[in-house]
Amino acid sequence: MSSSNSSSSKNLKRIAGGVNAARGFLSAAAACGIKRTGPLRSDLCIVASETPASAAGVFTTNLVKAAPVLLSRRHLDSGKARAVLLNSGNANACTGTPGLRAAEQCANAAAVALGIHADEVLVCSTGRIGVQLPLPKMLPGIREAASSLKAAPAAALAAAKSIMTSDSVPKQAAYEVRVGAKSFRIGGMAKGAGMISPNMATMLCVITTDAAVPAAFLRKALREATGRTFNCITVDGDCSTNDTVLTLANGASKVAIRTATEKKAFADALQAVCADLARAIVADGEGTSRVIELTVKGARSEADAHRVGRAIANSQLVKCAWAGSDPNWGRILDAAGYAGAALDPDKVDIAYDGIKAARNGMGCQDAKGEATLRKIAAKKEFSVLVDLHLGKGEARLLTTDLTEEYVRLNLSEFSL
């Protein structure tokens, strides 16, 4: 869950432009009034490649899958795509067959407007669950967006803004990547602030690249990158029905990803974009006031490390303590104890920003040391290391505290 390692690589240079950073990609947003209440704001966008692109996706593991997830998975069977249509304000989830038909109609409308095949269009939706899409409002918006596609960074920013729901900021990332004497670009956008939990992306994300990447390798690289980034974040432990990460590679840079070195460079760059966007989602977690980088090491297996990490990162009591600047290692140890992983409480060490709070399962600080720990827990970002001393399993997660503001924001969904 570290973007710094990858992004500090001398082959990776941060650039602007989000989904339009890569050559041959265009985007545009529109305001359709999809939300039932509130002022009109942009709520739909299209990201399109000027030429056919190989494509891959990773989707929610929730058994309740929204219509756009079902449709995009089907359209990805070919390993190719030209455009992604996204909307906020309505998740088109739990909408049954009518919902699936509505998603198909949206994809068709975009395809007609763009002059491509419907199965070259992928779709993503986010917003309220259980409400049918307002097609009469959306179809004109789709045509409007399709007719105003632009390659400018401003268009990418407008697209990133149009998919925000409870997000407070748009989320973009992009890199220029050197491979030998040549270079390609890769960039993306994401949305997400609530209903964020490990095990698939729990948000929407579109990543574009002008590298030429075979679909099979694109799938593999995307799965690995999301496993190390989006699947290692949690805000509230709730895994959404709509989580989608899509990536399109159109080859406009003329850089082909074939050799092991090229594959490594591409995979690193893809992971860097994913890591940046994943961190942006956690930092924007609904009502949260802290980002915690949680590392569990010394677990009997990597799966055990993830179990312990998730139990801690999703514990209401641990998260409340963090919100109160309480470096409560007892609650952390308690959560580790019910995680379902191998654990010897008498061997567990817990540290905040490298300062031990507990050693061998017991507190190890005097009053002065406790005051230091409280100062760390009062910071906006800090690290927590839990060492089980049982094996070599390790997991890293980014998580948040749990604040009164989170509850306030989620008392009702009518505001989405």
Add this chain to the structure above:
Amino acid sequence: MSSSNSSSSKNLKRIAGGVNAARGFLSAAAACGIKRTGPLRSDLCIVASETPASAAGVFTTNLVKAAPVLLSRRHLDSGKARAVLLNSGNANACTGTPGLRAAEQCANAAAVALGIHADEVLVCSTGRIGVQLPLPKMLPGIREAASSLKAAPAAALAAAKSIMTSDSVPKQAAYEVRVGAKSFRIGGMAKGAGMISPNMATMLCVITTDAAVPAAFLRKALREATGRTFNCITVDGDCSTNDTVLTLANGASKVAIRTATEKKAFADALQAVCADLARAIVADGEGTSRVIELTVKGARSEADAHRVGRAIANSQLVKCAWAGSDPNWGRILDAAGYAGAALDPDKVDIAYDGIKAARNGMGCQDAKGEATLRKIAAKKEFSVLVDLHLGKGEARLLTTDLTEEYVRLNLSEFSL
């Protein structure tokens, strides 16, 4: 999770007296100043039988077990006990070997003062994790309590009050139970409001009865009763290090539990006491404003029904929606979808107080119906039924909403 069925039985009569309701049981509380801050309040108590009693216990499944849990389990090997020593203000958890020695010293002090063997004393602690017990304060309190034991209901109430931490009310229950021409009594007390989650009791509870019950059957009956009551409640999904349910049966009523009829009567009564106390804990959940009786039916197995029930009952988003009077069936279906149980979203029905909110995985109410559902979700108590229509697995849980007040109360543990 229904006390009404059992307690409305014509053989069960609600009576007063808590842990002193059964004949031959005495109790007393003391104020030792165990908490490091705040005004002096009673924080320790002893519940004792005048004669040796058979005894059984059920303990937390957390791998991090507090010292009193380890000691009480050991003392229960004999199937006998005479007294229970409980304290609030300090959980004696994550305190290592010194903590275990301290628990032993407390049990010894109680045994000396009561004139019984140390291994006849069970111990329970609740409060802050990771702090050693203040023995110099506690030992005089133990002697004081041991010398002031009384059979009066007021003494039982004082004991129930002394184990409160974040509880806002003491929790007692008791029944007179007719078995043929004879009768016995059974009663108990419990504490718990936070760190409450299924899979062991997540709280402290002492149940006394004057029936004569063989230890083996007592163990079996207690395990079954807690499985159906305390293990079916959740406030925040955090399973504690100290959860303990103890029961002592001293035979003072001269009613022996031997035949199948007698065993059924005893098991029903035990479950009624457990159900009353479990409901009292949920109703007193930290900062909560609603009690929700959640039933999951039609699951492929009972285990699947529990998985779905826990995912829903512990979902932050579902709980926040309830706090906002939002009958958000979409969040419920989302949680069911990631529970790890077999599920066909298109078959799921969700109802509030018998009114269908979703049918076949889709909303089924017009604006008027939605208003009715919102009225139900605004009540202090309501039921939610989730029918998966896949099999015969069923689970019933009592849970709460998640409020800003819960977060406020748990920002720091220094107030416990």
